[in-house]
Amino acid sequence: MKRIELFLEWLIFSSRWLLAPFYLGLVLAIALLLVKFVKELIHFVPLVFTAQGSDVIIGLLSLIDVVMIANLVLIIVLAGYENFVSRIETGSHEDWPGWMGHVGFAELKMKLIGSIVAISGIELLKAFMYVESLTNEQLAWKVGIHMTFVISGVLFAVMDRIAAGKATDHGEGKH
Numbered sequence: 653m654k655r656i657e658l659f660l661e662w663l664i665f666s667s668r669w670l671l672a673p674f675y676l677g678l679v680l681a682i683a684l685l686l687v688k689f690v691k692e693l694i695h696f697v698p699l700v701f702t703a704q705g706s707d708v709i710i711g712l713l714s715l716i717d718v719v720m721i722a723n724l725v726l727i728i729v730l731a732g733y734e735n736f737v738s739r740i741e742t743g744s745h746e747d748w749p750g751w752m753g754h755v756g757f758a759e760l761k762m763k764l765i766g767s768i769v770a771i772s773g774i775e776l777l778k779a780f781m782y783v784e785s786l787t788n789e790q791l792a793w794k795v796g797i798h799m800t801f802v803i804s805g806v807l808f809a810v811m812d813r814i815a816a817g818k819a820t821d822h823g824e825g826k827h
Contacts, residue, residue, distance in 0.1 A: 668737050675737070678729045685722045692718060706781050713781075717774050724767040731760045758812045765805040772798045 696711040703711075730749070734740055735757060742748055776798045779786060786794075 671732070671737050675729050675733045678725050682722050682725050682729075685718055685725070689715065689718045689722070710778055710781050713774050713778050717771060717778075720767060720771045720774065724764065724771070727760070727763050727767065731763070735760065758815075761808055762805075762812065765801070765808055769798075769801045769805050772801045 692711070692714050696715060699708055699711045730740070776794055779791065779794050783791065
């Protein structure tokens with residue numbers, strides 16, 4: 653019976669490798685975002701010389717939007733792989749991000765919601781650049797969705813702080 657238990661535990665533990673193709677797919681998605689970024693950049697360059705200021709700002713915000721999404725996907729890939737599949741061994745590479753290896757699920761969640769709020773904020777700013785072309789209902793939905801993300805982020809942070817306080821109260825916080 654112990655052999656069956658050990659086999660099941662090994663199988664369950666090894667199943668984490670089923671996540672690796674998902675992370676590889678996200679790396680491919682970052683490459684596709686690069687294509688999207690280059691396409692936006694090629695479209696943006698002539699605007700700088702011919703368009704009005706608001707169109708240039710919208711073009712720049714579109715570039716920033718793609719970069720923020722790529723950053724978000726990269727955070728998910730690196731932290732998710734390290735948290736759920738395997739540690740990434742790079743030795744003492746000088747370009748190793750300082751947060752790598754130290755981001756747990758709670759920190760990953762906060763980085764994700766922070767990125768989502770930033771992306772939503774950029775989209776809201778883009779909408780307000782063309783406020784005259786949107787109805788009040790469309791603007792209300794955009795603001796409402798953005799505020800939902802902001803409030804969710806604040807609530808996640810509060811819940812994490814409460815959970816960390818309870819862990820410390822029970823002697824689980826510091827080792």
